Amino acid sequence: MDYKKTAEEILQQLGGAKNVQSATHCVTRLRLKIKDESLIDDEAMKEIPGVMGVMRKAGQYQIIMGNDVNNYYRAFVKLGNFDQVSEEKETQKKNVLAFIVDVISSSMAPVVPAMLAGGMIKVLLIVLPLIHLLSTESQTYAVLTFFGDAPFYFIPIMLAYTAAQKFGVTPMLAVSVAGIMLHPDFTALVADGSPLAFFGLPVTLASYASSVIPILIMVWLMQYIENFFNKIIPAVMKTFMQPLLVLLVSGLIALVVVGPLGIFAGEGLSTIVVWTQTKAGWLALGLLSAFMPLIVMTGMHWAFAPLFLIASPATPDVLMLPAMLAANLAQGAAALAVSFKAKNPNTKQIGLAAGISALVAGVTEPALYGITLKYKTPLYAAMIAGGISGIYVGISGLESYAFAVPSLVALPQFIGSTGNSNIINAIIVAFASIILTFIFTWILWKEEPVKTKINTIGETDTQDTTLPSGSSDPKKVSAPLQGKIVPLDQVNDAVFSTKMMGEGIAILPENDLIVAPFDGTVTAVFPTKHAIGLTSDSGIEVLIHVGIDTVELNGLHFETFVTADQKIKQGEPLLKADFAAIKAAGYDTVTPIIITNTDQYIEVVAKEDLEQADFQDALIYVV
Template structure:
């Protein structure tokens, strides 16, 4: 299924434009803020192709996608008109529903930080990786640290961090729905060259007699976020009390003046002191009990990522990596990220299921090379649980070693094998050696533990499965073996063939169909699907025998002799082809997965028809038995039933 199709299902699954307050995304997740999360069916959402999992976190409905999240984000944005990173404007969304207020104060604060930081992560990763490359080039003496090329490339790497106040002004203005350009001006005031010059002189600075704290706000996070929060209430006040005739002039004038004064005299200093205190506490704990702090952080990092709170820690490790080396968060992420990669690699090697091997292999590469662990976490570790235990144990052991040697990161980059140069520093040559040692411990120990612990593997697609006799009293010889592969294989004197589902949806037995003709198997045996997608695909390789003039049904014959009728909806012959679009014609050859028909299911339902789709083997008498799949949710990649 294409990204566009999956995006449409996601969009419809969350309730469409009418239920979406706001949408943003981070490295791996679509982050919706919905009016009513109870309208979303989590189980159906998880079944959408491309969706690795969902998470409810602090007022956000998070849909975990993985590395392709930006493609899904762009596709969803095209489907409706709602506030997003690209189109949100305070003036245009004044009547939009307010941000969620659920959760305790800490939850709401971390949600605020995470929501504002998430859109910036790609830029921060890009800048961080440039800094990593520069560290590597200068350490290997392939580039001079005094040359112009180095200086300009340093500008490339530093820009995303230096201008953080302006970047965060944009995201925070969307969060609080304040005037975006006014928020940008507030960020610009904090890092204006003339103000920075006054700070660098080191002499007392006053604004209209009020003391201004000598603080540098470049690369800062908290000050601008608090200033934009203040702007929300200031704009409400000005909007209410300024006379309409003068509002267009007085409002921007007063807003810039008041925000500038309050920002430099009150909010900036308070947030600076609070940030210094928080950094001091974190560094104090890490300095005096790093042997405990580090293993705990590394062990529980997967759970922190699972809640989506890992970017809520961004202000701490950003401040650390910009001003001083980070000796807590980023080293802990190194151990945890590589452990996830190793666990996925072990599962890929140990599993006998081809699909699991593909998912685990891709997740392993993502974690090892990019430090993106959501595919491994949601596709492997959490799914099988025991690999997660291995990851956490390995994290604790690696963390203990990191705490003892005081491992430090000297650049902000998502820790992975490719970003190991972030641990390089000419003054601390042993640091990179310790980082490599941590990587080895994490990978080897997790791999071994995962192999030892094992996991409950999914059924092997090529393994056999016993099917019950077709009728009571049948002899043991009537029992068949079902090969769950796309090919036909011998099983004694009988063979078993696969018929895949033509559409994504819920599998039900033929007896459950609300139509006596099908339920009593007058046309033949088979199974039925309650479709969740408008697209119907070929269930095998074969030939189209019939496309009914009313398009509601298609007859096919497989290359192995199975004759199938796909009947899209019950009594839908009465629609006379309305809401159906055929993509094939009689006598046309098709391959499994080729598009056969589009049906507007919503329109069919509104017209009063049941969309249940029976798939009938019309030459049932030629076979021993039709055995439905034991799955409850199917796609075109899943068997609907087995023909013995």
């Protein structure tokens, strides 16, 4: 297929590059913003090789290209300087908080394995000396220390890469900006404390090691910086001038603008908490313990450094470290509760490792980014329990006599020279935080059950399990979700109702989980998570398109459990969609299941006589 020629013909029929305002694509079609749609002849557009149909919908001119749309899109965007439609902007307007959480969690998700590794190394550094298998004075201990610290210290660099992929920024430029913020010479200047200026502008002396929010803000801004220079720099100079200017401007903003925002926010928070602590200590400690996960996430806890870094018997810390004891153990308990309750093996493993890391070593990032923030309700449980425990911290006047990251192993930091009351209170706080969080998480967090129905001749057996290997019928596509059957010709989208993509059926979902309809392979998971392509072991190609026009949500309300090229078994979870939220956002949730290689079969028969589909009901047969 000549993608370039087809793209050129499409652009010509659109009225040229000047008539195209922006271009993007979903799983089946080009989605274009056109300045003047009256210039387009729909019938002429349909005659172009590769074009299956056109639609004018939701302010877009949509050209249906089928499964090969990505190749057509790449060829098309090379023909002009088309802006991508910013789905993030749309999502941001609809729900700012959900957008922020989605950006953080999706950017952090690929980093979680590294944090888990670092956290477990820190656990070893605590346990091995306790059982006398490793000396804290040995070179091995020193080397392992920076092994454990590295994944956390360099989080900004890793996030620069993952966030760049989300926002469409050049990854290596984003990584370079993170490198500026962590450069050893800049770190040394920060430690020296002398005033620093860049082009006459004051540079805030801030440490960005282990921080999350500053680099995410910077990469988000870089999409606009790159786009600006891409528009104004002549093509002949773009190769060297654009990266130069993007790096200079982004680095300047990072050190001069983003730095002060973080510092001012941290200092403001510190002032408020200290003032509250002098007026009502129990309230300050309760709030600080409850919101500690969010404070650590922003890096603003370092604003309290003068208070807790000098912790000693002479000057005990009565604020930050006691609050962190309640908060850290709450994160660990929440992760453990999810691990014990989850049926998904991957969730169980991540939860267990993250829980141990937080409880034993006080390293909460794996729990926060791998479990609690991702699933939300465990985070709420940890914050509530941490707040309750923090109130007791304030009432009891708990003091920390040494600087150590609070954890079960580090409880001796609360042993004082004036009796046992302080360490007893610390133990009470620790167990209260763990027990309350575990109970709250167990109640609040619910994992979607995977129910499968195995059909054999003469009997039907429903059980909460995945079908065993080899049980997938090579000529059958089972129901990937529960809900009401809808004939394909009744779907409110011409691409599906006219069967341009192939034969199939649709389901109006009554459950948020989508599972594998057969044994096979995941051929594609669209970046916006609203559609997934599968191929059975017998060669049946299926597209599951969750909702209509849900590409506009840009992944909001969707969670995927599989990746491209992954082998799947019938009944295995593929993705989860919050259909209530999708419906509330104004989108049709009807989900078409399409056989995209229909032309390879004599007949494709959809079971439209069914009124209701349950997991693994026979839905489509091929001959």
